Amino acid sequence: MSKYLTRCRDLIAAVVMLLIAAALFVLSFSVQRNTVSSIGPGFMPRLVAVLLLILGSLNLRDAVKAYRAQPAPAAEEHAERRTPKEFFLSNLDWASAVLILLYVFLVGPLGFPVASALYMFFQMIVLSIGQKRNWILLVVLSLAVPAAVYFAFTKWFYLMLPAGILG
Numbered sequence: 001m002s003k004y005l006t007r008c009r010d011l012i013a014a015v016v017m018l019l020i021a022a023a024l025f026v027l028s029f030s031v032q033r034n035t036v037s038s039i040g041p042g043f044m045p046r047l048v049a050v051l052l053l054i055l056g057s058l059n060l061r062d063a064v065k066a067y068r069a070q071p072a073p074a075a076e077e078h079a080e081r082r083t084p085k086e087f088f089l090s091n092l093d094w095a096s097a098v099l100i101l102l103y104v105f106l107v108g109p110l111g112f113p114v115a116s117a118l119y120m121f122f123q124m125i126v127l128s129i130g131q132k133r134n135w136i137l138l139v140v141l142s143l144a145v146p147a148a149v150y151f152a153f154t155k156w157f158y159l160m161l162p163a164g165i166l167g
Contacts, residue, residue: 010063014056021052095126111164116146 028045088095105121110118121142125133153159 008067011060011067014060014063017052017056021049021056025049057166089129090130092126096123099123099126107155107164108162111166112161113146113150113166114164116149117142120145126129 024027024045028042029033029051031042031045033040033042082090099119099122102116106118107115110141121138123140150161
């Protein structure tokens with residue numbers, strides 16, 4: 001079964017991307033319009049959804065081509081045993097997805113600066129597995145980038161981001 005999933009991984013990812021894009025597009029119409037401007041608050045989510053639909057379609061096309069070009073996997077005589085570390089290292093994309101979901105659920109209660117700093121720190125750790133890490137740089141970037149983005153959005157663009165526990 002694992003060989004089959006490996007062979008279909010790109011197909012599954014493309015279909016999931018298309019489903020997320022379709023859901024985002026439908027949900028963008030439920031954003032309340034409190035302005036009189038010609039472009040309302042649902043415009044950007046709709047634009048992102050359309051771009052995701054286009055990219056997802058291209059990804060699906062490429063995945064179908066790659067799937068057809070690959071030979072079917074041979075039947076395994078015995079299942080290969082992997083350590084938990086090997087399993088984790090071969091599924092870093094899922095670790096990133098879990099971090100993104102945690103971020104989405106924590107940005108409300110913790111606020112944008114704290115949730116973003118935690119997300120960036122742990123995402124950089126996941127992305128740098130197997131490499132030498134500069135811990136001071138990771139911490140400084142994890143604190144400075146969300147602080148700069150929060151400052152820019154609240155002071156220059158006058159867009160309020162969730163302050164959470166700092167607010």
